[in-house]
Amino acid sequence: MPQTLSEKILSANKGSAVKAGDITIANVDLVFCHDAAGPLCFREMADMGLEKVARPDRAFVFLDHCAPSPRLELSNDHQFLRQSADKHGMRLFDIGYGICHQVILEELAVPGGITVGTDSHTCTAGALCSFGTGMGASDIAAALGTGKSWLRVPESIQVKLSGKFPREVYAKDAVLELERRLGVDGATYKALEFTGDAVDHLTVSERATFSNMAVEMGAKVGLFPSDEQTRIWMEQHGRGEQWKPIPLDEGATYEQTIEIDLSRLQPLVACPHQPDNVHPAAEMKGTRIHQVFVGTCTNARLDDIAIVARILKGKKVNKGTRLIVVPPSRKVLRDAMTQGYLVDIVEASGTIGTPGCAACYGAHMGALADGENALATQNRNFKGRMGNPKGNIYLSSPAVAAASALAGAIADPRELD
Amino acid sequence: MTSESSTQNVLQGRAFKFGDDVSTDLITPGRYMHLRSNLQELAKHSMEDADPTFTQRVKPGDFVVAGKNFGMGSSREHAPLVLKLCGVSAVVAKSCARIFFRNAINLGLPVVMCDTDRISEGDRLRLSLQEAVLVNETTGETLKIGELPPVMLRILGEGGIKPFIRKYGDFDALAS
Numbered sequence: 298m299p300q301t302l303s304e305k306i307l308s309a310n311k312g313s314a315v316k317a318g319d320i321t322i323a324n325v326d327l328v329f330c331h332d333a334a335g336p337l338c339f340r341e342m343a344d345m346g347l348e349k350v351a352r353p354d355r356a357f358v359f360l361d362h363c364a365p366s367p368r369l370e371l372s373n374d375h376q377f378l379r380q381s382a383d384k385h386g387m388r389l390f391d392i393g394y395g396i397c398h399q400v401i402l403e404e405l406a407v408p409g410g411i412t413v414g415t416d417s418h419t420c421t422a423g424a425l426c427s428f429g430t431g432m433g434a435s436d437i438a439a440a441l442g443t444g445k446s447w448l449r450v451p452e453s454i455q456v457k458l459s460g461k462f463p464r465e466v467y468a469k470d471a472v473l474e475l476e477r478r479l480g481v482d483g484a485t486y487k488a489l490e491f492t493g494d495a496v497d498h499l500t501v502s503e504r505a506t507f508s509n510m511a512v513e514m515g516a517k518v519g520l521f522p523s524d525e526q527t528r529i530w531m532e533q534h535g536r537g538e539q540w541k542p543i544p545l546d547e548g549a550t551y552e553q554t555i556e557i558d559l560s561r562l563q564p565l566v567a568c569p570h571q572p573d574n575v576h577p578a579a580e581m582k583g584t585r586i587h588q589v590f591v592g593t594c595t596n597a598r599l600d601d602i603a604i605v606a607r608i609l610k611g612k613k614v615n616k617g618t619r620l621i622v623v624p625p626s627r628k629v630l631r632d633a634m635t636q637g638y639l640v641d642i643v644e645a646s647g648t649i650g651t652p653g654c655a656a657c658y659g660a661h662m663g664a665l666a667d668g669e670n671a672l673a674t675q676n677r678n679f680k681g682r683m684g685n686p687k688g689n690i691y692l693s694s695p696a697v698a699a700a701s702a703l704a705g706a707i708a709d710p711r712e713l714d
Numbered sequence: 715m716t717s718e719s720s721t722q723n724v725l726q727g728r729a730f731k732f733g734d735d736v737s738t739d740l741i742t743p744g745r746y747m748h749l750r751s752n753l754q755e756l757a758k759h760s761m762e763d764a765d766p767t768f769t770q771r772v773k774p775g776d777f778v779v780a781g782k783n784f785g786m787g788s789s790r791e792h793a794p795l796v797l798k799l800c801g802v803s804a805v806v807a808k809s810c811a812r813i814f815f816r817n818a819i820n821l822g823l824p825v826v827m828c829d830t831d832r833i834s835e836g837d838r839l840r841l842s843l844q845e846a847v848l849v850n851e852t853t854g855e856t857l858k859i860g861e862l863p864p865v866m867l868r869i870l871g872e873g874g875i876k877p878f879i880r881k882y883g884d885f886d887a888l889a890s
Contacts, residue, residue: 320865322885334790336751345879363747370748377751417789417813433791433817435875443884447865481735482783486812515783515812571735659744679737679787684745686763 299546301453302520303488306409306428306543317452317550326410327427328440329357331397332364333658334415336374338434338441339381345435347442353386356441359400363661364392364653371660385441395626395652398422398594401429402505402530403628407539408523411448413440418594418676420516423489423508424501425530426523426543431512451488451517454479455551456507458495460560465710467604468503469596469674469694471557472510473565477575478555485515487552492545495559496521501530502598509595510676513572564709566672567692570680578697581707587669589614589702590656590683591695592623596674599632601695606638608699608713609645615705621663623650647702659684672701724842725803725824727775731835732764734781738788738814740764742796750792757799774801777841779833781807785814794818804841806830806848819866822874827860843870 300308301317308314310323330338335358350356358378366372375392382389390400397414398421406412412422412429415437422429432446440446456475462468489511491504499507504521511519521527523543531540564578591597591605602624614620622642624630630652633639639649650656656663657675664684665671671683671690678690693701696710703713740763742756749756761768761778778784778797784807785793794817797805804824808831818825824843833839837852841859848857862870865888872878878887 320888322889333747333750334792337791337795341876345876346883347879368748370751374751415789415791417787419789431789431813433789433813433820435791435820436816439875439879439885442879445885447885447888449863449865481786482809482811485783485809512813515786517812658747659739660747664745677739677787679739681739681743681745681763686743 299548301488301549301551302426302490302522302543302545303428303451303453303518306411307448307450309409310411315450317450319450321448321450322445323411323448325413325440325444325446326407327355327401327405327412328437329359329397329414330434330437331359331361331415332371332374332378333362334434335378338415338438341435342438342442345438345442347438350385350387350441351444356387357405358382358387358389359397360390360392361396361653362658364651367661392653393627393651396594396654398509399625399629402501403534403626408527408541408543413437413446417512418509420511420519421505421509421594423511423519424504424521425527426521428518428520430517451486452552453488453490454484455554456489456491457493457554457556458491458559459493459556460495460558461498462559462562465696466562466564467694467696468499468506470562470565471559472507473567473575473692474557474562475555476510476513476567476573479514480573481513481571482515484511487516489514489516489519490551491521500526502600505598506596510572513676564694564697564711566697566707567678569678569689569691572677572692578693578707579709582709584707585670586618586672586701586706588619588621588663588665588671589698590621590663590671590673590675591698592621592625592650592655593657593675594625595676596695597623597625599629601674602629602633602638603636604695605699606641608696608710609647609703610641612645612703614646614702618702618705620647620702621650621656622647623655624652626652656683672698672707674698724840725775726840727773727777727803729777729779729833729835729837729839730768730772731833732778732780735783735786736764736780737786738790738793741785741793742790753795753799756792757796760796760800769800772800772802775803776801777804777806777839778802779806779830781830782809784810786811789813789817791817791821794821794823798823806833819870820875822870824870828857832857
């Protein structure tokens with residue numbers, strides 16, 4: 298009986314077949330909280346009468362949303378989280394280690410595993426074929442204490458990808474095109490499942506850009522199969538022995554199919570104030586940009602930073618524009634340093650931040666002034682997101698971001714020499 | 715709120731009307747993250763960027779009424795939590811974002827779906843979850859409300875996920 302990836306993973310977890318629409322009580326393979334919700338999570342765990350973490354070896358705390366802490370209230374939250382993690386025998390990734398989703402990709406998630414955490418972008422783990430989904434503090438408190446979570450097996454929307462990216466067009470442009478077609482609630486409660494010839498050539502880093510934005514269409518998960526690309530990533534990160542294949546089934550039941558030919562895409566931007574407000578970068582050219590932010594779990598991995606470094610090398614960021622680059626993990630920071638990318642960025646007048654969520658969330662550094670326009674490689678541009686409801690956020694690929702940093706305005710990277 | 719089932723009560727109050735796609739960034743902005751361990755203080759900024767007068771005007775029992783996709787975005791449980799702390803008795807929307815919906819039910823904050831074009835700012839509403847009836851007392855209209863999924867009704871019936879886990883210790887009771 299052909300199954301979707303969601304059905305496969307949840308069936309294997311249960312030990313018997315489940316199908317879309319069923320409710321299952323799943324054993325959670327990886328559970329985490331971070332500094333934005335962790336304090337509430339541990340307090341609720343105590344309120345629920347759950348005194349111990351069921352599987353401390355698979356439970357984690359990340360200090361990433363405000364890393365390092367800019368003020369005493371958040372420092373006290375960090376202290377509480379360090380104490381809580383210590384008390385429960387959980388590993389805590391302290392400031393500078395990286396964004397939860399990036400570290401999960403690098404070190405923790407496994408194909409076929411169920412990953413839950415206090416962050417909506419937990420769907421990023423789908424790039425490794427992990428059933429990853431975001432939940433609130435109470436659900437995660439329950440998952441910490443019981444090792445379980447109830448899940449409704451989602452129906453799946455097939456996203457069939459074909460072709461190869463043209464010059465200066467990347468995964469972010471493809472997922473923005475998908476966002477444009479589905480809209481912010483076009484996939485609510487559903488699983489996105491990525492299929493088609495193009496999947497074979499998409500690296501895990503590129504897949505992560507797709508999976509990360511599944512929630513921006515309302516989806517529960519964004520799953521790629523586990524294949525050779527998955528194995529390569531896990532080998533590169535020193536855990537190849539944890540890989541196992543999970544192929545797509547021919548004939549699986551999909552509610553809907555969306556086809557995207559990558560070779561026909563162009564650079565895109567999402568305009569204020571929703572990620573589905575997508576237009577060609579060429580149409581938005583000349584829109585003044587005060588701050589360019591290359592960072593986040595979406596689109597700032599080593600390959601993304603390499604693109605930015607290549608475009609900026611030997612040139613200078615526009616005088617009226619700030620460029621902030623924040624690698625999503627210590628590992629990416631270190632690799633970007635040794636590859637020389639950060640020298641190119643700094644010499645172009647870019648500034649580098651501590652690995653973490655940085656400007657994306659509005660609680661840390663890089664808040665906008667009234668009326669300013671930002672262009673970011675992040676996933677979300679809701680009003681008020683970057684710390685100021687009177688700011689405007691555009692979303693794009695690293696290539697558009699770098700080209701725009703040079704121009705001081707939205708620019709098409711294909712027009713660079 | 716007592717540990718009596720949230721589904722037993724009849725809820726009455728005024729409608730505070732919002733549009734489509736109200737994000738969690740509007741409900742509880744990220745720039746107030748430092749107040750998350752001071753929930754009473756955090757609640758004072760609820761809906762601030764959508765309606766700066768909301769926290770001054772809302773009274774216990776009132777309803778947040780919205781268009782489609784209410785609560786889109788973040789998994790921050792603080793979003794439904796601050797609404798509850800403001801005294802909001804239920805969210806009434808055309809549709810609701812997935813994580814917000816689940817979080818609201820977990821907190822014992824009912825979320826009902828109906829055609830909210832039939833409700834205007836300030837209308838007096840009367841909601842009976844047990845009877846699955848929403849009456850707009852201002853217009854006299856009775857509105858059809860969508861059924862909550864059984865698993866949500868089960869959790870809401872216990873008053874939310876915390877009373878549920880306190881009572882049962884785990885989730886097995888949901889599987890039956």
